Amino acid sequence: MNAPLTIKGVSAFTHGESALTAKGLVKRFKTGRTFIEVLKGVDFDARHGDVTMVMGPSGSGKSTLVAALSGLLKPDEGKVQALEAADLWKLSPGKIDKFRLDHCGFIFQGFNLFPALTAKQQVMTALKYQGVGPGEAGRRAQAALESVGLGPRVNQRPSELSGGEKQRVAIARALAKNPNLIFADEPTSALDGKSGEIVIRLLRQAATERGAAVICVTHDPRLEAYADRVIHIEDGRILDDVRRTPDANPTPLSH
Numbered sequence: 001m002n003a004p005l006t007i008k009g010v011s012a013f014t015h016g017e018s019a020l021t022a023k024g025l026v027k028r029f030k031t032g033r034t035f036i037e038v039l040k041g042v043d044f045d046a047r048h049g050d051v052t053m054v055m056g057p058s059g060s061g062k063s064t065l066v067a068a069l070s071g072l073l074k075p076d077e078g079k080v081q082a083l084e085a086a087d088l089w090k091l092s093p094g095k096i097d098k099f100r101l102d103h104c105g106f107i108f109q110g111f112n113l114f115p116a117l118t119a120k121q122q123v124m125t126a127l128k129y130q131g132v133g134p135g136e137a138g139r140r141a142q143a144a145l146e147s148v149g150l151g152p153r154v155n156q157r158p159s160e161l162s163g164g165e166k167q168r169v170a171i172a173r174a175l176a177k178n179p180n181l182i183f184a185d186e187p188t189s190a191l192d193g194k195s196g197e198i199v200i201r202l203l204r205q206a207a208t209e210r211g212a213a214v215i216c217v218t219h220d221p222r223l224e225a226y227a228d229r230v231i232h233i234e235d236g237r238i239l240d241d242v243r244r245t246p247d248a249n250p251t252p253l254s255h
């Protein structure tokens with residue numbers, strides 16, 4: 001699958017082409033009087049069309065790594081080249097925000113939905129921030145929600161949705177803007193097997209069909225079946241990095 005793709009806001013790219021390259025990432029946190037080094041010189045890269053899983057024990061630095069790669073948390077040392085940004089952390093804070101808005105989709109554990117908004121309004125709001133007009137935003141929000149199987153739920157608020165449905169709204173919101181980079185941090189951990197499977201399949205689809213580079217932090221070894229690459233991190237260092245072929249028929253997560 002090598003057809004060049006054109007995605008809104010970015011020049012054509014090809015499956016397998018580099019989407020993001022980080023070199024020598026170091027992050028320290030101050031705890032009391034001492035500093036703990038959570039990332040110890042991490043080199044990382046991700047390609048268009050790949051689902052890259054980041055796995056490792058609790059506290060190993062996975063979320064910190066994703067935050068540093070995605071412009072959410074400035075590393076103390078190192079460089080992140082992402083899409084056309086040669087050095088993300090050299091950009092002004094406003095430009096980093098704009099980069100995230102234009103190119104990144106985030107799917108985190110807590111859903112981060114606005115309690116007062118319906119599913120459709122959640123997705124529309126994200127698109128409006130990007131400058132999409134209300135009519136177009138409405139159409140794209142409806143389509144995104146239908147694509148995650150929430151067509152009948154578009155007018156429901158978070159309190160009226162199950163955990164799995166909320167996570168699907170968060171995915172629709174992240175995918176509606178056609179992001180080139182998708183960062184997911186434990187996207188299935190709060191979900192039952194069936195909902196988790198829908199979520200990981202949608203991420204797989206975004207990589208395969210749209211050429212998004214999906215970077216997914218997980219504890220769940222069953223998600224490996226959907227990955228093109230599995231990176232193990234321990235104590236702030238990458239231990240191994242294995243390329244694989246995603247399973248054609250992964251075992252259902254509900255089993």
Ligand SMILES: Nc1ncnc2c1ncn2[C@@H]1O[C@H](COP(=O)(O)OP(=O)(O)OP(=O)(O)O)[C@@H](O)[C@H]1O
Binds near residue numbers: 029
């Ligand atoms: N803002 C912070 N201030 C101080 N320490 C922090 C901060 N954020 C993270 N840490 C510490 O950094 C280490 C790595 O945290 P991180 O969240 O990256 O790990 P993780 O691998 O994602 O863990 P988990 O799988 O439990 O989510 C942990 O020891 C954590 O306590």
